[in-house]
Amino acid sequence: MKNYLLVCLLMLFTGASLFAQDRTVSGQVTDSDTEEAIPGVNILIQGTTQGTVTDIDGNYELSVPSDGAILMYSYVGYKSQTLDIGTRSTINIALVADVTALSEIVVTGYGTQEKKEITSAVASVKSEDFNAGNVNDAAQLIQGKVAGLSISKP
Numbered sequence: 172m173k174n175y176l177l178v179c180l181l182m183l184f185t186g187a188s189l190f191a192q193d194r195t196v197s198g199q200v201t202d203s204d205t206e207e208a209i210p211g212v213n214i215l216i217q218g219t220t221q222g223t224v225t226d227i228d229g230n231y232e233l234s235v236p237s238d239g240a241i242l243m244y245s246y247v248g249y250k251s252q253t254l255d256i257g258t259r260s261t262i263n264i265a266l267v268a269d270v271t272a273l274s275e276i277v278v279t280g281y282g283t284q285e286k287k288e289i290t291s292a293v294a295s296v297k298s299e300d301f302n303a304g305n306v307n308d309a310a311q312l313i314q315g316k317v318a319g320l321s322i323s324k325p
Contacts, residue, residue, distance in 0.1 A: 196260055197232040200225050200244060203265035209246060217241040217253065
């Protein structure tokens with residue numbers, strides 16, 4: 172009787188674990204125009220907080236439920252896409268650039284602003300404008316190139 176109960180419990184736990192199996196989906200995310208890999212793309216399973224991010228080569232690997240799921244791909248400057256994975260284990264996807272979502276943004280020393288909202292003067296220094304010759308630190312590279320800029324050393 173004791174052995175019979177032990178076998179029944181073992182079968183119950185084994186059967187329950189079979190229903191909770193996940194599988195791995197992998198692939199690569201690329202740009203639809205240039206076909207270059209896109210690093211840092213967010214990939215989420217729709218309706219959950221489970222997801223991953225593509226690596227430097229645009230590759231990803233994600234554990235999904237065995238009954239299938241819908242993946243959401245999103246990245247700044249690209250249109251978000253959703254895809255029903257079905258029974259596939261390898262999914263390569265090409266994201267389309269969303270040109271209308273981008274606007275000119277100016278990065279200031281203390282934050283960012285859209286170009287149309289700036290009310291003060293903005294100056295930029297290109298690499299060819301840097302001072303040539305012997306340079307001891309980065310501050311000497313741009314010294315005297317931007318009006319009103321004061322560089323002080325601690």
